[in-house]
Structure formats: C-alpha cells, structure tokens
Amino acid sequence: QVQLQESxxxxxxxxxxxxxxxxxxxxxxxxxxxxxxWIRQPAGKGLEWIGRIYDSVxxxxxxxxxxxxxxxxxxxxxxxxxxxxxxTAADTAxxxxxxxxxxxxxxxxxxxxxxS
Amino acid sequence: xTVVTQEPSLTVSPGGTVTLTCASSTGAVTSSxxxxxxxxxxxxxxxxxxxxxxxxxxxxxxxFSGSLLGGKxxxxxxxxxxxxxxEYYCLLYYGGARGVFGTGTKVxxx
Numbered sequence: 001q002v003q004l005q006e007s008x009x010x011x012x013x014x015x016x017x018x019x020x021x022x023x024x025x026x027x028x029x030x031x032x033x034x035x036x037x038w039i040r041q042p043a044g045k046g047l048e049w050i051g052r053i054y055d056s057v058x059x060x061x062x063x064x065x066x067x068x069x070x071x072x073x074x075x076x077x078x079x080x081x082x083x084x085x086x087x088t089a090a091d092t093a094x095x096x097x098x099x100x101x102x103x104x105x106x107x108x109x110x111x112x113x114x115x116s
Numbered sequence: 117x118t119v120v121t122q123e124p125s126l127t128v129s130p131g132g133t134v135t136l137t138c139a140s141s142t143g144a145v146t147s148s149x150x151x152x153x154x155x156x157x158x159x160x161x162x163x164x165x166x167x168x169x170x171x172x173x174x175x176x177x178x179x180f181s182g183s184l185l186g187g188k189x190x191x192x193x194x195x196x197x198x199x200x201x202x203e204y205y206c207l208l209y210y211g212g213a214r215g216v217f218g219t220g221t222k223v224x225x226x
Binding site: 037039046047048049052060061062063064096098100101102104106107108109 | 150154161162163167169205207213214216220
C-alpha cells in the first residue's frame with residue numbers, strides 16, 4: 001500500500017496562491033494503476049473533492065474550483081501537487097491527498113488557513 | 117450543481133444492523149458511478165471501506181458491505197460494534213471521472 005504525506009505552508013494570505021505537495025512512497029507516481037486526488041474539509045464540515053490526476057497528465061477537476069485549480073505530477077520526485085489561485089477565507093480547510101479506487105490510501109491531512 | 121445526499125444521522129444498537137444510503141440529484145445511482153464508501157472518526161483522515169459499489173479492501177471488516185438499493189448506493193453494517201461509531205461518506209463519480217462526495221452520515225452506536 002502506498003503512503004502519502006502532504007506538505008506546504010499552513011498560512012496563505014487572501015488573493016494569493018495555495019501550493020501543496022503530496023510525497024508518495026511505496027509506489028510509482030507514474031504508474032497507471034493509481035488515481036491521485038486532492039480533497040479538502042473545512043472545520044466541522046464534510047469532504048469536498050477538488051480533483052485528480054491519472055497517468056501523469058489526465059486531470060479532472062471540481063467544476064466549482066476548475067477556474068482556479070491545477071494538479072500536476074513531478075515524476076523525478078515521485079510527488080504530485082495542488083495549486084489553488086486567488087484564495088479567500090472560504091478556502092480554509094484541512095487538505096488531503098489520496099489515492100482512491102482499487103488502491104486506496106490517504107495522507108494525514110494538512111491544515112491551510114487563509115488569513116491576512 | 118450535482119448534490120449527493122445521505123441521511124444526516126442514524127442510531128443503531130450494538131450488534132444491530134443499519135443501512136446507509138447515497139442518492140444522486142441527477143437520478144438513479146448505478147454501478148457506473150463507481151460508488152465508494154469512507155469512514156471518518158474525529159480528528160482522523162478518512163479510511164476507505166468500499167470501492168466500485170461492493171468491493172472491499174483487505175482491511176475492511178467483514179461486517180461492512182456495499183450494494184445498490186432502490187436507485188441508491190448503500191452501505192450496510194451488520195453486527196455493529198462500538199468502534200463503528202463514526203461519520204460515513206459516499207463518493208460518486210460522474211462521467212467516470214468527476215467525483216462528488218455525499219453529505220455524510222453520522223452513525224451513533226447506542
């Protein structure tokens with residue numbers, strides 16, 4: 001089973017860009033058996049699917065975030081990343097990276113707060 | 117906007133059986149939505165229980181089972197244990213790729 005670990009700044013200012021990385025161990029980021037996802041959860045609320053990347057280049061995003069979000073893979077570092085532009089307080093949440101489907105594993109999550 | 121609806125809360129006695137459902141605002145849920153189910157306990161990351169309607173992981177307890185029921189995805193817990201008290205989320209895929217989580221069901225074992 002792959003292991004995932006999120007990393008990135010815990011505080012981002014409004015209107016700036018949120019960038020997170022998910023380091024993958026125990027499996028290859030470029031393998032086509034994995035679907036790499038980003039998911040977030042505001043405090044006390046439910047899960048929100050942000051998007052996923054498959055086979056290193058095929059991406060699908062939540063329509064409500066699609067204009068601001070990008071997910072990419074860095075095969076040299078065996079990791080994938082999330083970029084969310086023009087953040088507001090509504091983007092404050094715990095962000096999880098996860099492999100979903102047949103091969104499922106979640107990171108522990110990282111809290112990102114949007115505040116000046 | 118697509119909405120996936122679950123029961124807000126359910127209560128079950130230890131040793132009892134409870135069924136959680138997952139409905140789509142677009143119509144009947146079929147296997148083409150590849151229903152997934154997750155369990156989340158307070159302060160923890162979610163744990164996957166079921167994928168593609170009814171497939172279990174090696175770590176999924178045998179008392180959990182997934183199915184389609186009356187146009188919805190369903191998760192049944194049989195022989196409920198106190199440690200099953202948690203929030204449960206379903207995830208549906210639209211067009212085979214775009215995921216939408218359900219609203220979540222809080223299961224209380226009492």
